[in-house]
Amino acid sequence: MKKILSVVDTAYRATLEEQDDTSLWLNHACRNAGASIDILLTGNAVNYAVKTQNPKALHFGSSRGVAHPNKFHEDLHQIKNSGAKIFYLIDDIEERGISKSAVISDVEGIKRSQMASLIDSYEHIWHW
Numbered sequence: 001m002k003k004i005l006s007v008v009d010t011a012y013r014a015t016l017e018e019q020d021d022t023s024l025w026l027n028h029a030c031r032n033a034g035a036s037i038d039i040l041l042t043g044n045a046v047n048y049a050v051k052t053q054n055p056k057a058l059h060f061g062s063s064r065g066v067a068h069p070n071k072f073h074e075d076l077h078q079i080k081n082s083g084a085k086i087f088y089l090i091d092d093i094e095e096r097g098i099s100k101s102a103v104i105s106d107v108e109g110i111k112r113s114q115m116a117s118l119i120d121s122y123e124h125i126w127h128w
Contacts, residue, residue: 004030004037005122011044021048023128024075031082039079040118041088041107045128046096048072049088051104073104080106087118 006027024039031037041048051073080086090109093100100109110118119125 001034001036002123003121004035004124004126005040005119006037006126006128007040007042008045008048008128009043010128011047021070021072021075024048024072024079027084027126028075028079028082031079031084038085038122039076039087040110040115041086042092044096046088046092046098048076049086049093049103049107050098052102076104077106089115 006023008021008023008027010023012021027037027039047053049072053071053073076086086107087110088103088107089112090100091112093103093109103109
């Protein structure tokens with residue numbers, strides 16, 4: 001089976017309409033179907049690994065809203081439990097002023113200088 005590294009760089013894509021990140025959802029679905037997929041969070045998607053997020057429901061007036069907001073750190077935990085490795089770029093966390101202690105324990109930090117070596121260990125790269 002070919003190994004796939006899914007690089008998730010764009011954050012919050014379709015999260016209001018779908019109530020989850022489409023790239024994380026697809027990676028998880030493929031993983032559950034037997035694909036060998038690991039995830040690398042880069043750019044703004046490193047925010048997904050912050051454990052202190054507490055998204056509130058979004059309301060439009062008094063009658064409309066999104067009752068089930070995204071909880072990306074929980075999605076990552078579920079993907080990790082399916083056997084996937086999840087990485088994030090330490091450089092991108094630091095650029096955003098996020099401390100390493102704020103990141104969930106289910107993910108592994110790597111430096112940007114290690115990214116090429118990580119990518120080289122996979123047969124396919126998906127970039128979102």
